[in-house]
Amino acid sequence: MPEDVVADITGRFFLSGDDEDGGSGTPTTGRIIMTKRRLVLATGDGKVTIPLSSVIDVNVSSAPQHVKRFFDDTVTIGYETDGRVRSAVIESAGETVETFVAILFRCLLNGRSVAVKHPARVGGRVRDTPVVEGRLRIKARRIELVTDGETVGIDVEAVMNIDRGNNLGGSSRTTLVVKHVDDAGLSTTTLIAPEESRYVNLLARYLRIEYDEVREEVEEIELTNPEKRVLVSVHATGGDIDFTNMLDGDPAYVTNVLNAVRNKDLIVDTPDGVALTPQGRIIVSQRIEDVNA
Template sequence: MPESAIADFVTSFIPDTATHVEPVRGRVVMSKRRIVLATEDTSVTIPLPGVFDVQHDSAPRDLAEFFDDTVTVAYERDDEKHVAVIEGAGDTVDKFVTLVFKGLLNGTTVYAKHPARRGGRVTDQSFESGELYVSPGSLALRDDVGTAIDLSTVTHFERVERDLNGSSRPLLSVRHMSDAGAVTTELALDSGRKMNLLGRFIRLRYTHLKQDLKDVTLSTDEVETLVAIYSSGPDASLAAVLGVGASRVTMLLNDLVEKDLVQDSDGVTLTDLGRAAVSEHIEDVNF
């Protein structure tokens, strides 16, 4: 049965940094089992089970003359390690990166303690098993766990050692915002390779949002408005919550829409960047 392509686009890439010094032009084709980098003359196949790292960032100094942004895929094939570098700019490549992580992580068994902490307080919650599914903005923990982590609300994450089923295991500890306030979720996967990839996926989203936030300047009133939207929901009267007039609320919302922090359709809601801004500033606001 032939494999179906779930991504297919033309770009520049270095199919193998060990054999190519400069990029070539060709097609990137991805199925559920492999990525193929094909030129007119040859092709390189990257088996998804062999991928152990994916990075999407500014081009390293030695490649800056060829690329602005790059997607680096490190993988193992025939007991040898290889690295491919793909031009990393544009929405098509953003979607490709998400598809790669989905192919690597979706359906993986995950052990989650949710929440491991509420604020600073340790809970008595035990680890439950489920299946992990990733999307551009979240980690879904299905089955017994039955929750999702909005990656735009992550404020900190780190590797920790915890006891799991009678043995000490490396875990990812993720602090994020929920409807009930700040919580910490601890996650473990059976595969060390997939643990590294999950950490990379969270860091990728976290880093990009933090970088975008550096370009956004917020006044105290704008921060309070964002937190009010987050805390009160789309149907709340912001004028009443903030204690200001309707015209002032309109002006604040217009400014926040321009900054891509708020969207006003079917009620006022936060964008991913807006939720990241709330996570950054919520402890500074007291109503």
């Protein structure tokens, strides 16, 4: 039965092992075709098929050293074949690569069986939450863990830290430990253990790649000194603050500053006052020294 094609792009690619001396080989131009089960790199001389079940790593904009001089916007796919780990470096236009990578991660991770413990920790307190089985769902800058009881969503912007563990409910399954901020603004830890350990690596890679894109976007946001002071003050006080005294200004000026920060999607009004958005938290954590200067 024919497989549905989910991506079909033109680009250049290089397969490790094509050039045994590691230095003189050059990329080949051809078609990169992907279904939900395999990746095909095709040229006029033939094709190479990479089963997605053999993929163990995906890295964006990091070509192997000996071929870096040939490539710009790339994705490097690590896979196992004949007992060896090999890699395929693929290059195409920047937006095309981004779309290709997004589709690739969906094919690799969507629907995978996972064991979930949520929340494993809230703030500094360990929770006695049972481990349940579920399915992984990949969305734009978000993952969802779908179980019989609920759907746990984690936005990439809200991720604070990613680590690995090997103890989930008494089992030794390799586990992804994701620390993130929940909808109430609390630091929450969720444990995720896919059936196969390689999916732990792929899921961690997906979250880091997506987070790096968010961070790059946030770094482009320009802030005035009063706007920086607002972000740090909201972070330090939880939003319970007299902004007029803090900014030493009249009410109209304070309103203008707060509106400017709101329009940049860095703060949001809540029933308890003002809170940082995930983007606002990233700015405070990334630029804390600059803000305090």
